[in-house]
Amino acid sequence: MLSSGSRWRLGRSRGVIAAVIGFVLMTANLRIAIAALSPVLPQIQRSLGLSSAMAGLLTTIPVVCFGAVAFAVPAMRRRASDHVLIAGALVALIAGIALRLAPTVLALFAGTVVLGAAIALSNVVLPSVVRAEFATRIPLMMGLYSMALSAGAAAGAGLTVPLERAFGIGWRPVLGIWALPAALALAVWLGEVGRHRRRNPLQPTGASRHDAAEAVAGRALWRDPIAWSVTGFMGLQSFGFYATLAFVPTLYQSHGLNAARAGWLLSYSNFPAILAALCAPLVARRMGRADVAVTVAVACCAAAFVALALDPVPLAYVWMTLLGIGQGTAIALALSFIVLRSPDPAHGARLSMMAQGCGYLLASLGPLLVGVVHDVAKSWSPAMYLLGALLIPQLAFGLRAAGDRVVGDAGSGGAPGMRAKMAR
Numbered sequence: 001m002l003s004s005g006s007r008w009r010l011g012r013s014r015g016v017i018a019a020v021i022g023f024v025l026m027t028a029n030l031r032i033a034i035a036a037l038s039p040v041l042p043q044i045q046r047s048l049g050l051s052s053a054m055a056g057l058l059t060t061i062p063v064v065c066f067g068a069v070a071f072a073v074p075a076m077r078r079r080a081s082d083h084v085l086i087a088g089a090l091v092a093l094i095a096g097i098a099l100r101l102a103p104t105v106l107a108l109f110a111g112t113v114v115l116g117a118a119i120a121l122s123n124v125v126l127p128s129v130v131r132a133e134f135a136t137r138i139p140l141m142m143g144l145y146s147m148a149l150s151a152g153a154a155a156g157a158g159l160t161v162p163l164e165r166a167f168g169i170g171w172r173p174v175l176g177i178w179a180l181p182a183a184l185a186l187a188v189w190l191g192e193v194g195r196h197r198r199r200n201p202l203q204p205t206g207a208s209r210h211d212a213a214e215a216v217a218g219r220a221l222w223r224d225p226i227a228w229s230v231t232g233f234m235g236l237q238s239f240g241f242y243a244t245l246a247f248v249p250t251l252y253q254s255h256g257l258n259a260a261r262a263g264w265l266l267s268y269s270n271f272p273a274i275l276a277a278l279c280a281p282l283v284a285r286r287m288g289r290a291d292v293a294v295t296v297a298v299a300c301c302a303a304a305f306v307a308l309a310l311d312p313v314p315l316a317y318v319w320m321t322l323l324g325i326g327q328g329t330a331i332a333l334a335l336s337f338i339v340l341r342s343p344d345p346a347h348g349a350r351l352s353m354m355a356q357g358c359g360y361l362l363a364s365l366g367p368l369l370v371g372v373v374h375d376v377a378k379s380w381s382p383a384m385y386l387l388g389a390l391l392i393p394q395l396a397f398g399l400r401a402a403g404d405r406v407v408g409d410a411g412s413g414g415a416p417g418m419r420a421k422m423a424r
Contacts, residue, residue, distance in 0.1 A: 040171040051371075062119060063363050097179040158264055222354070230351065246367035247374070276325045291399050296326075301327060307319040
């Protein structure tokens with residue numbers, strides 16, 4: 001028979017495992033609905049008569065929402081706990097996916113707005129949840145976070161066309177299928193909401209307890225060079241990611257590949273991204289050199305963009321492997337920098353808002369600008385060279401963000417005690 005202490009430890013271990021499962025399932029749904037659009041984008045263009053620029057706008061809408069909604073999250077956190085907000089975001093995500101089933105252009109764009117806003121809310125709140133629930137395992141959890149994002153993107157990009165053909169349905173119904181994993185994540189996460197309430201019965205419902213500290217932290221961040229470095233790196237790596245997410249299948253189809261193979265190549269790039277996203281924060285912590293990981297990420301993306309501009313079909317799997325490694329490493333580092341460069345939860349919440357709000361607004365220009373450049377040049381090469389050129393400032397921001405410092409302490413490099421705390 002188990003002692004009371006053993007039962008407590010067993011219950012606590014089960015609670016931790018359940019929290020991790022809920023976290024990973026929920027995170028995986030933050031990219032599926034967006035990535036699923038890309039392989040069927042040529043069909044949508046033909047069906048609705050959309051230009052490349054309009055198609056770029058459609059894929060840009062979620063990223064605009066990521067940025068715009070981020071600035072509203074502090075007000076939401078005053079009214080509900082982070083766990084409840086994430087549950088509400090999953091409900092809105094399901095509603096947005098369902099809305100895209102309606103047979104009108106307006107419904108397609110409106111549903112994309114709703115699901116983009118839902119994902120944006122989760123994007124900002126999740127780093128705060130990681131710091132609160134997994135404070136001693138931050139690199140591991142941020143690796144799992146990034147890995148789940150890449151896995152969700154891989155599922156959406158790689159399975160959408162095969163599911164469409166297997167069930168003999170059009171692009172609207174196949175996009176609607178992705179409400180099912182979101183519903184599963186919601187069911188699991190509701191259990192985590194209940195456990196969180198039982199663990200913290202006296203805790204205020206929302207984030208009002210943090211208001212004063214977060215307000216002070218928020219004002220200081222806008223003048224902090226480390227905060228802007230984290231924001232710049234987040235924005236530029238997202239710029240490249242969403243631009244390629246939107247148009248890599250279309251690019252490959254323009255070189256003669258069919259829709260299924262073109263979508264598969266984008267999906268395949270997420271497999272090395274999954275491994276890179278999981279390993280990058282852990283390797284960087286062990287090496288004590290996040291700047292090396294930043295440089296590797298930029299170099300891999302640069303090689304892939306050049307290849308996509310010149311001749312992407314031969315050695316396609318090599319270029320997609322490099323793209324996946326580069327982008328997977330970059331997103332893992334960008335998310336980790338938000339948590340690791342924050343000395344406390346108050347700074348973490350505000351830095352998350354700043355980095356993702358400003359960063360994703362910048363990134364929202366990616367698909368739209370790439371679509372416009374393609375329409376004007378009648379070629380994908382200039383657009384790929386543009387993405388390659390933007391890697392230069394991305395590298396500069398990343399190297400600054402990789403320094404052993406926290407926001408609010410950009411000049412001195414951080415106190416030894418704080419650096420030790422951040423390295424855990």
